Structures are given as structure tokens and as C-alpha cells.
Amino acid sequence: xxxxxxxxxxxxxxxxxxxxxxxxxxxxxxxxxxxxxxxxxxxxxxxxxxxxxxxxxxxxxxxxxxxxxxxxxxxxxxxxxxxxxxxxxxxxxxxxxxxxxxxxxxxxxxxxxxxxxxxxxxxxxxxxxxxxxxxxxxxxxxxxxxxxxxxxxxxxxxxxxxxxxxxxxxxxxxxxxxxxxxxxx
Amino acid sequence: xxxxxxxxxxxxxxxxxxxxxxxxxxxxxxxxxxxxxxxxxxxxxxxxxxxxxxxxxxxxxxxxxxxxxxxxxxxxxxxxxxxxxxxxxxxxxxxxxxxxxxxxxxxxxxxxxxxxxxxxxxxxxxxxxxxxxxxxxxxxxxxxxxxxxxxxxxxxxxxxxxxxxxxxxxxxxxxxxxxxxxxxxxxxxxxxxxxxxxxxxxxxxxxxxxxxxxxxxxxxxxxxxxxxxxxxxxxxxxxxxxxxxxxxxxxxxxxxxxxxxxxxxxxxxxxxxxxxxxxxxxxxxxxxxxxxxxxxxxxxxxxxxxxxxxxxxxxxxxxxxxxxxxxxxxxxxxxxxxxxxxxxxxxxxxxxxxxxxxxxxxxxxx
Numbered sequence: 080x081x082x083x084x085x086x087x088x089x090x091x092x093x094x095x096x097x098x099x100x101x102x103x104x105x106x107x108x109x110x111x112x113x114x115x116x117x118x119x120x121x122x123x124x125x126x127x128x129x130x131x132x133x134x135x136x137x138x139x140x141x142x143x144x145x146x147x148x149x150x151x152x153x154x155x156x157x158x159x160x161x162x163x164x165x166x167x168x169x170x171x172x173x174x175x176x177x178x179x180x181x182x183x184x185x186x187x188x189x190x191x192x193x194x195x196x197x198x199x200x201x202x203x204x205x206x207x208x209x210x211x212x213x214x215x216x217x218x219x220x221x222x223x224x225x226x227x228x229x230x231x232x233x234x235x236x237x238x239x240x241x242x243x244x245x246x247x248x249x250x251x252x253x254x255x256x257x258x259x260x261x262x263x264x
Numbered sequence: 265x266x267x268x269x270x271x272x273x274x275x276x277x278x279x280x281x282x283x284x285x286x287x288x289x290x291x292x293x294x295x296x297x298x299x300x301x302x303x304x305x306x307x308x309x310x311x312x313x314x315x316x317x318x319x320x321x322x323x324x325x326x327x328x329x330x331x332x333x334x335x336x337x338x339x340x341x342x343x344x345x346x347x348x349x350x351x352x353x354x355x356x357x358x359x360x361x362x363x364x365x366x367x368x369x370x371x372x373x374x375x376x377x378x379x380x381x382x383x384x385x386x387x388x389x390x391x392x393x394x395x396x397x398x399x400x401x402x403x404x405x406x407x408x409x410x411x412x413x414x415x416x417x418x419x420x421x422x423x424x425x426x427x428x429x430x431x432x433x434x435x436x437x438x439x440x441x442x443x444x445x446x447x448x449x450x451x452x453x454x455x456x457x458x459x460x461x462x463x464x465x466x467x468x469x470x471x472x473x474x475x476x477x478x479x480x481x482x483x484x485x486x487x488x489x490x491x492x493x494x495x496x497x498x499x500x501x502x503x504x505x506x507x508x509x510x511x512x513x514x515x516x517x518x519x520x521x522x523x524x525x526x527x528x529x530x531x532x533x534x535x536x537x538x539x540x541x542x543x544x545x546x547x548x549x550x551x552x553x554x555x556x557x558x559x560x561x562x563x564x565x566x567x568x569x570x571x572x573x574x575x576x577x578x579x580x581x582x583x584x585x586x587x588x589x590x591x592x593x594x595x596x597x598x599x600x601x602x603x604x605x606x607x608x609x610x611x612x613x614x615x616x617x618x619x620x621x622x623x624x625x626x627x628x629x630x
Contacts, residue, residue: 197451
């Protein structure tokens with residue numbers, strides 16, 4: 080993070096900061112923007128490149144929603160209302176926070192970067208499971224214990240047989256009905 | 265002092281509310297679901313055809329076959345007496361049958377779209393026709409059941425009087441659904457899922473659905489329960505829904521592969537390019553009256569995914585009804601039961617009675 084840039088944006092205590100509530104949004108956007116840019120540079124050409132691109136896509140969304148949350152937090156606790164029900168105010172902020180976070184998560188999940196990362200994670204898990212199942216099958220075969228593959232083969236045969244029985248009982252489908260040979264009408 | 269003591273004991277006291285909420289979560293009430301009386305009139309493998317006892321003297325003909333999705337139990341359509349789609353239709357004289365797909369075992373991994381449509385649904389319809397002395401039925405499909413019934417109506421238009429679709433995924437190349445993005449071929453391979461699991465486990469599917477509304481499904485709904493823990497009716501309804509959500513069923517492996525590849529990824533159905541067995545599913549065959557019911561806040565099946573079917577069919581009697589509710593809200597929401605279902609029952613009733621001449625306008629494009 081460029082020091083000079085951050086120093087200019089660093090929040091000031093006292094009335095100057097209180098007069099500029101939008102600085103939360105600016106700070107959040109700047110911090111996240113700089114972090115993701117730096118992360119993208121560092122991870123280029125590495126295994127983390129896909130994750131970095133996903134992060135870069137998600138960062139503006141997170142920044143947008145977090146700035147809303149921080150802004151609301153600031154207003155809630157620095158602008159007290161008369162005759163305020165403290166518990167009701169807490170509850171109101173809690174509902175707002177959860178709703179905003181939920182919306183943020185949905186938007187992040189709707190990015191291509193997230194879809195790619197989720198797809199990669201699921202694929203890795205499934206491939207690991209398949210490999211593990213195969214190892215288990217090989218072990219069980221040495222003990223001459225029927226395996227899942229054996230059962231699946233059996234099921235496949237039963238299914239084919241039941242289809243043949245259905246065909247025998249109902250006759251061939253219209254597209255498969257044999258055409259009458261030419262000359263015989 | 266007295267006022268304070270009263271406030272502490274009152275039901276609006278947050279501490280009492282919280283305590284009541286914890287009590288309810290720790291000891292949930294016993295709930296019953298699917299209470300509308302019915303008989304099992306036909307069985308095939310795991311599939312059962314249920315016939316609900318008519319409540320009017322002369323139920324309308326043709327009867328209605330309700331087909332729900334293969335990924336959950338169908339009693340969502342009959343969750344409780346005042347939130348039952350079955351009961352709402354029966355009140356208007358509709359004679360209701362419903363398919364209960366049962367729970368697939370490892371044998372059912374072989375089942376594909378053709379088995380469900382040309383096998384189970386077709387034989388259920390044949391049985392209904394024989395039993396009721398009719399040659400047509402009306403069909404209502406909900407969610408993936410709507411996808412299956414659309415195919416059935418296109419392959420057997422002569423047997424389907426009216427086609428009703430509820431939040432049915434038909435057009436998959438529309439914006440607005442996370443599932444459509446996540447299942448794109450560059451991100452997701454359904455063959456791997458089936459190779460790893462055989463039948464796709466309910467937990468895998470439910471996990472995907474839960475993540476679509478992460479805090480809604482894990483936090484916000486329980487906060488809502490804590491707020492209304494003293495409302496007995498609300499609490500019972502809540503736990504009926506929880507029971508249904510937890511009651512998922514696995515999906516047959518081949519069906520899952522065909523559905524994701526052919527339909528989610530390639531969107532073959534509305535292009536009239538989907539083959540089911542040897543048959544091509546032609547949207548031009550859908551000439552019967554079509555009622556499309558859309559949930560405007562559906563984050564599982566985008567509204568346009570159902571609504572767009574109207575663009576692809578030649579039927580002259582197409583009606584679209586929409587409600588500002590979510591995917592499940594269509595069947596259990598308060599507003600749909602006040603407004604939508606009486607309207608649907610009336611529409612079905614108007615299109616029942618003696619058979620009108622069926623106009624077949626199959627224009628083969630291929």
C-alpha cells in the first residue's frame with residue numbers, strides 16, 4: 080500500500096472526521112482495491128491466480144456493502160435519538176447487518192470468479208473421493224468381497240432385462256416399427 | 265416497580281422471548297404433514313400413485329395428475345389443512361391424483377428422463393384413464409415435475425387436456441439464477457458427481473440450495489422463529505417446513521446427468537432438440553391449454569425460466585399467473601392460498617367437462 084496515498088486518506092479524529100462520514104466508503108474501497116491489485120500482481124502465473132481473479136471480482140462488491148454497514152453503524156451509534164429504545168435500536172441494526180451481509184454474499188456468489196473457484200473445489204473433492212473409492216474397491220477385491228462396481232453391473236443387467244420385458248409386453252415404439260417390405264401391401 | 269415487574273413477565277420482554285425461543289428449538293412440537301386422506305391406487309418400483317378422496321359429490325372430469333419434483337417429498341403440496349394445494353383444488357371439485365416418486369435406491373441409478381416420462385408418468389396416466397373411464401387427464405407439474413410434465417405433454421398431447429406448470433424450469437438460458445451460473449459446463453461436470461456418488465445425495469443438493477440464501481437459511485429464519493416463538497400456529501408451520509427441508513431424496517444418477525447436461529447446460533428442451541429415448545420433444549406439439557404459474561421472488565427457478573415457455577408453444581390458450589412469493593411460497597404461502605389457488609381451481613374447472621376436439625398442429629421442423 081503506497082504510504083503517501085494512505086496518509087492522505089487516514090481518518091482524522093475529532094470534528095473533521097465526523098463531518099465526513101463518506102470517508103468510510105472511500106477507505107474501504109481504497110484499502111480493498113489496493114490489496115487486490117497487489118495480490119493480483121504477486122499471484123500472476125501461480126496456482127493462486129484463479130483465486131486472485133475471483134478476489135478482484137468480489138472486492139468491489141464487498142467494499143460496497145461493508146461501506147453501507149459501517150456507515151449505518153456510525154449513524155446508529157453517533158446520532159442517538161431521543162426516547163430511544165436501546166434494544167430496539169440494536170435489533171434494527173442487527174437485522175440490517177444480516178440482510179446486507181446476506182445480499183453481499185449472494186452477489187459475490189454470482190461472480191464468475193466464485194463459480195470457477197467453487198467448481199474447482201467441488202471437482203477436487205469428487206476426484207479425491209473417486210480415487211479413494213477405487214483404492215477401497217481394489218482392497219475389497221483381494222478379499223473376494225462383492226464391491227459396488229459388481230452391484231452396479233448387476234443392476235445394469237437387471238435394468239436392461241426389464242426394458243426388454245417392457246418392449247415385449249408393449250410392442251416396439253412407433254419409430255422402431257418395422258416397415259412393410261416393398262411390394263407387400 | 266409493579267410496571268417493571270409486569271414488563272419483565274410480558275411476552276414482549278426480549279429475555280422471555282429468547283427463553284421461549286430456546287425452549288421451542290430444544291423441544292420442537294410434533295407435527296403431521298400430508299393429512300388429506302388418499303389411497304395408493306397404483307405402484308411401480310418405488311413410484312406410488314395417490315388418489316385423494318373427493319370432497320364433492322361429482323368431481324370434475326378429467327382428473328388432475330400432480331407431478332412434483334424428484335428431489336423432495338411431495339407433501340409440500342399438502343403441508344397442513346389450511347396450506348394445502350390439494351385441498352384447495354378439491355374444494356372446487358377437482359379430482360386430484362399425485363405421484364409420489366419414493367426414494368431411489370442404488371438400482372435406480374440407471375433411470376433417466378425417458379424412464380420417468382415414458383415409463384412412470386405414462387403408465388400412471390394410463391391407469392388413471394382406465395380407472396376413471398376417460399381418455400385424457402389434466403397435468404400439473406411443480407418444479408422439476410413441471411419439466412417432466414412439459415415433456416410428457418409434448419410426447420403425448422392426445423392424453424393431456426390441460427397443462428399447468430408451477431415454478432417449472434423450462435428455459436435455462438435466462439439470467440438471475442445462481443444455479444444456472446454454477447452449473448455451466450466450464451465450471452461443473454455432472455458426470456463426476458454421478459461417478460463419485462451413483463445417485464446424487466440429498467445432502468449434496470440441499471447444500472447447494474441452502475447456499476443460495478446463506479444467512480436466510482441459517483440465521484434469519486431462526487431469528488424469525490425466536491421473535492414469534494409464542495405463536496403456536498407459526499411454530500408448527502415452521503417445523504413442518506423444517507421437516508420437509510430435511511426430508512430430501514437422492515436423485516437418480518442418469519437422470520441427473522441428462523438433466524444437467526442436456527437441459528441446464530445446453531437448454532435443449534425449448535429449442536425442441538431434446539431427445540427422450542427415441543423420441544424428439546417438439547414444443548410445437550404443445551397445443552393444449554397452458555397455465556403458467558410463476559413465483560416472482562423465486563431464487564431457485566427464475567420467473568422467466570417458466571414464463572418463457574409461452575413464447576415457444578403454439579397453444580392459443582395460454583395464461584400466466586404470478587405471485588410475489590418464493591419457490592416454496594407458491595404452495596405454502598398465505599397470499600397464494602387466498603388469491604392464487606381458488607383462481608387456478610376455477611381455471612381448471614372451466615377447462616374440464618366433455619372433451620373438445622383436440623387440434624393437432626404438429627409442424628415438424630426436422
